[in-house]
Amino acid sequence: MADWIEQFPGLSRLDGDLRETLVRQSRVVEVPQGTVIFGPGKAPENLLLLLAGVVRVQQVAENGREIVLYRVHAHESCVLTTACLLAYEDYSAEGIAETDVTAVAIPRSVFDEMIARSADFRRFVFTAYSRRITDLFMVIEEIAFRRLDLRLAAKLLERKDAAGDVLLTHHQLATELGTAREVVSRQLQEFIRRGWVTAGRGRVHVTDAEALGEFAHSA
Amino acid sequence: MADWIEQFPGLSRLDGDLRETLVRQSRVVEVPQGTVIFGPGKAPENLLLLLAGVVRVQQVAENGREIVLYRVHAHESCVLTTACLLAYEDYSAEGIAETDVTAVAIPRSVFDEMIARSADFRRFVFTAYSRRITDLFMVIEEIAFRRLDLRLAAKLLERKDAAGDVLLTHHQLATELGTAREVVSRQLQEFIRRGWVTAGRGRVHVTDAEALGEFAHSA
DNA sequence: CCGGGAAGGTGACTAAGTCACCGTTCCGGG
């Protein structure tokens, strides 16, 4: 079963030989929800290409506070881990399977060989890097310069499902934004007061996405 | 003149053939202080390896506020630019020669060839990536979770010269920390009041580095 | 020597984060 390679635009152009190398030397793994894929003192052994599911990468401070850095979705790769895997290692970010995850695991040695042999693979890897680094830049810009209420509004819109529900606790929303629970609670109350959302235990329901969106983009 | 290669620990082990390729196809450039090396709408064309000087990489927000992300020093490389150079491009970070800079410029094509042919070069590049990404993680952790007065104290110690002088304006210190000038001014007044520093136009003099250091590491 | 820009000081205000504590809800074991 090697069809997975077609799911990665950057890899589908690999020619027969390389493609076979890649497919033969990697394996498909299943990772249950909640698994810590990598973290402090737990260096990743493989480059992961996600076939299904979501991996959340977050930073944990000594004082216990957390912030979500980015997510890896299906058909993307966990490239930043490869960097930190190939080099010196004492960073405090961790990757967690946010859902059940199906992924292709490419061992370090194969990763290195592919980098050496395929310009397409190199492009794939560096493109993935670029995307992650851009994500990090955006996180920095957001937490340094944008108002929390605007960020919360945007986050609710980003994470609501088709029915308009955001199935996160206030604490989880705070982690998404790198702030404290109480701050989220109070901001949500303001949104409720304005009639943009309703609240329930562990859920926020977006009732007026349009107003929320307009607010998020104002100022 | 190819001795520069010896200055890069990760490159000095390249064997004769590769080494010659690298040396022949790259050139040494001089960049005057203040030059914008890359930035919005100004993609870098080369991988830079610094021989002398410092490059400051910073993010600029629409509202005009800035934050310093990291610095590239002598014997390091501007790797993140290669990623963003090889891939999609709309990030708002910019790199500025903070001093006069001497650097080796390696064209994109040579970079790619070296990556393909040399495991040592790959290690060099990915190690450099790792360091930068770690820097970014630390920036995020700092601005999200650490108190500003502690960060300012640490920054003064980090950037003081041998005589204890920090030759930066309040505005520049604010940019270092991603905050506003007034906030820096007020914190500095508190440090002055405590007798840890003295101030002058465009300079802060650290008089009690020990107390400042103890403060920076408290809490 | 004077005019303008950079530097920085200040008060009043708003936004954000912290701390301590509360009640409520949920869920699993006894």
Added chain:
DNA sequence: CCCGGAACGGTGACTTAGTCACCTTCCCGG
């Protein structure tokens, strides 16, 4: 079925940080 603990969320009082408007001082070039 009920109890107890943990997760969830609300709240007041406070501190820290950021914003806005405006001021003075200093420096440098014309």
